[in-house]
Amino acid sequence: MARKIGSHSEITGPRIRGAALRLFARHGYAAVSMRKIAAEVGVQAGALYLYTTDKQALLFDLMQDHMTDLLAALHALPPQPDPASKLEQFARFHIGYHVERPEAVFIAYMELRNLTPENFATIESLRRKYEDRLQAILIEGVACGVFTSPDTKMATLALISMLTGVTSWYREGGRLARADVQTLYADMALRAVAKMQG
Template sequence: MVRALHYKEHHTATRIRDAAIKLFAEHGYAAVSMRQLAAEVGVQAGALYIYIPDKQTLLYDLMRDHLEELLAEWRAMPKGDDPLQRLEAFVRFHIDHMLARPDAVFVAYMELRNLAPQNYVAITALRGAYEHELERILRDGMQQNLMRVPDAKLTTKALLAMMTGVTGWCREGGRLSRERVERIYWKLARRAVGA
């Protein structure tokens, strides 16, 4: 029988996850010890194992949750029927989502190498599902002669790399507002697909 977590336990589990994302993004997964994570949360190292079985499971859970949230939010969003409308919606959504959680994005995209083989397969499948959403838009645009790209899969990866890179330089209160960044990226993406 699984027991329900009390508020205090849930709060501690959330603090562990938040601290792990921060530390993994700042120092890298391999460099962060369970003792360091416990100190960040303010608990004894042994207490972490009440909430997580091990560091690998924690990394996997953080990456899985980030990608599942990304997919669910995208799929729930109104997009329009036209491939160009859907592409603009995707570009704006992706940038907005990435900028709202830069540490989680860094961990989800840069720590793949530290996943155990079975976890790697599961996470790359989720990433592939998200990439397929953009690829479908490009293929629909090509089919309707609204877009011209030499290879939909490669263009998908190039666009995602360009858009995800925004987390490396764009900051709140910077020279460009988030809306302006989204507008510029939409123009760049539109040109990249020949529309």
């Protein structure tokens, strides 16, 4: 992506990205023009093109950065000794990471349809890498006899959907603290795939 060379590039670039993130999340990608982004930043519309090629590039950059940062944070988690511990860690991580970034999460899921086919393929590849991490935990758990699932891929998508849904209603300072929500959802995730005893 083309970025302005000069003393203002480090200031204007993040401001443009921040404005695009807020506006895309609030109004939707299709309803936001480059002129509106420029007004939010406080620059002339033409100045945006010193930083980015077009609105599509801005959307793609926001989505790609969200996914690559998510994957990096996931890979940085400390190793766990067994599938149940790994699933609990994944659930807690997913909720903790996503509730801090509701705008990025909204865009990452709701604006996929507005990506070009090439950009969509790149983002989908990153999403699959994240899903594969959870599916590997479920496959290991089934192999060890602690989880049961007739279709680990479907279970993976269902669990991610459940965990991501927290961002649509959770607010800091509400009835439940974040740690409480993480504990409850981690327990639900474990119960969803736990092998029945007896």
